[in-house]
Amino acid sequence: MGQLVQIRDMSFAREQRILFDNLNLDIAQGKITAILGPSGIGKTTLLKLIGGQLTPSSGDILFSGESVCRAKRAQLYQMRRKMGLLFQSGALFPELTVFENVAFPLREHTQLTEPVLQTLVRMKLESVGLRGAEQLMATELSGGMGRRVALARATALDPELMMYDEPFAGQDPISMGVLLKLIRDLNQSLGLTSIVVSHDVTEVLEIADYVYVLADKTIIAQGTADGIKSNQDPRLVQFINGLPNGPVPFHYPASDFLKDLAAQ
């Protein structure tokens, strides 16, 4: 198995704040790779970098051997047809029905006849268990259902790479379980490569084949799920067990509080 996505010496800064510093990361074909890390370290940004929506300040990102960062607009759109991204918000089109939302990428990119298209959309909706909801408006869905519809939409064009941005955030235990199962099943049945970005450690470790833990602008640990669990790095132990204080500071970087008070 090769590497579908390769990130090479990539740095990215936003408004003078460095998010990534010389990051190297590989996503293996056909596997579920999890990227863990505390909030605010740019996990979503990483997905947008892979999708070519943002450009790194240096370094390169390769998608099946081709550079995403240096691709021309048309090339980039060609590459994106092979990618799917599940947004944290779902990002469904509120003025369309569930059916039309899932049909959207098919209508845009293919010339399918209406019956074929309907069958395809129903298949996608069936796979996330929401075929019965196809005539609802996107605004009528609950958060968990919305995310499943968004998942059906993201996989409508049968991408090679699926990226999940915080798929479990704000979900009740049942929909969390449903989503976990869906991600695993989709990966197996469609032969996808998946990237799951999350801070829900236990859930992600259940399904991930390989795990990267990001903190402090770089990778602090990587390995299989079991390897991560048995790793004794104090930063990792703090993160996985959810301890408030430790090497990863609770405070956003600031000058010394007492000094600030004295200065006033």
Add this chain to the structure above:
Amino acid sequence: MINQIQRIGERSINFVTRLGVAGLMLVNALFSQPNWKFLRLVGLQVYNLGVLSLPIILVAGLFIGMVLGLQGYNVLVSYGAEQSLGTMVALSLLRELGPVVTALLFAGRAGSALTAEVGLMKATEQISSMEMMAVDPFKRIIAPRFWAGVLSMPVLAFMFSMIAIWGGSFVGVDWKGIDSGGFWSVMQASVDIHQDIFYGFIKSTVFAFVIVWVALYNGYYAKPSSAGISEATTRTVVNASLMVLALDFILTILMYG
């Protein structure tokens, strides 16, 4: 002192950057091959921007025409020149008020709606998700709205002028008793297709171009928050209106010297 100069520099760089970004957006949106799907999207937006703006345009046009008729009559009648009322109403409408007032109303009604819609699409990541589905938002979202606006505005301006002239004739002829033959024939003798109707059309097309461009730019690059969108909407109406008035002056100089 140095701080002031720095700020001027920063502002100018920002301004030029924004111009460049807006220009790029326009180029990207305009150079898309038209096909049936695209025409359908344009049609939908003609409905949103044009058809839905029609009531406000017609009502405003009627009142403005009637006021013009009444005021013009009161001034002209003291010179015994009330026959020229038709000319005054028609020329002021076709050359100035038609395109300009329609543009101002269009900026308030359709421009603000465009900004809010696109801004909200941006804020709720709909545009981002479209990009990830390999659908170019410039071509799918921006371009149809742009063309629909440029198509709708002249149509609205014609209807505005038409109903306003009718309003003027209603006051002048039916109420104040100017001879209807005189009213229309004096108007017809002085209104020229090229100088008045065609130039009015050019004006309204240029205004539409500016309004839709400003509205879409402000929407697309709005800060993704409710305050950001409301600010962008206000900016659209203010900037577009001022630009319309300034451009009207420039165009009038070019057309009528």
Add this chain to the structure above:
Amino acid sequence: MTEKKLHLAVGSFVLAGCFALVLLVVQVAGFSFTQDQGSYTLKAKFDNIGGLKVRSPVKLGGVVVGRVEAISLDAKSYTPVVTLRMDQQYGFYPETSSLSILTAGLLGEQFIGLRPGFMDDDIELLGEGDFIDDTKSALVLEDLIGQFLFSIQDNSKE
């Protein structure tokens, strides 16, 4: 169904726009769809053109038969030269015709009145670019008042 409604609304909108345009052209601008039969230009020198403007009408017995196309000044004789674009559908005029600058009403717009001259065997019709020699200038109100005052003075002396 909604698709059809949309098409209907947009279609009516576009048609209404075309209708408004046609109405403006016909009713407001007084455009008639009769074939334009072409035009030709005539020139005339005036001592004073008063408030005459480009696009002012040329009228013959009240009928508009042409319009002022350009106004310039003959640099040698310092006299204004007016170029007229005459509609061919009303035909041509003999070279004995005369032009005068008139005013519609007391304060109205100024226009050119055309008075066709007599026809004779040795008199030709005016063609493209010909000059009309017999012209009367615009009345200038100040001159009129001056003359009037002058004549009153004369009368009171007697």
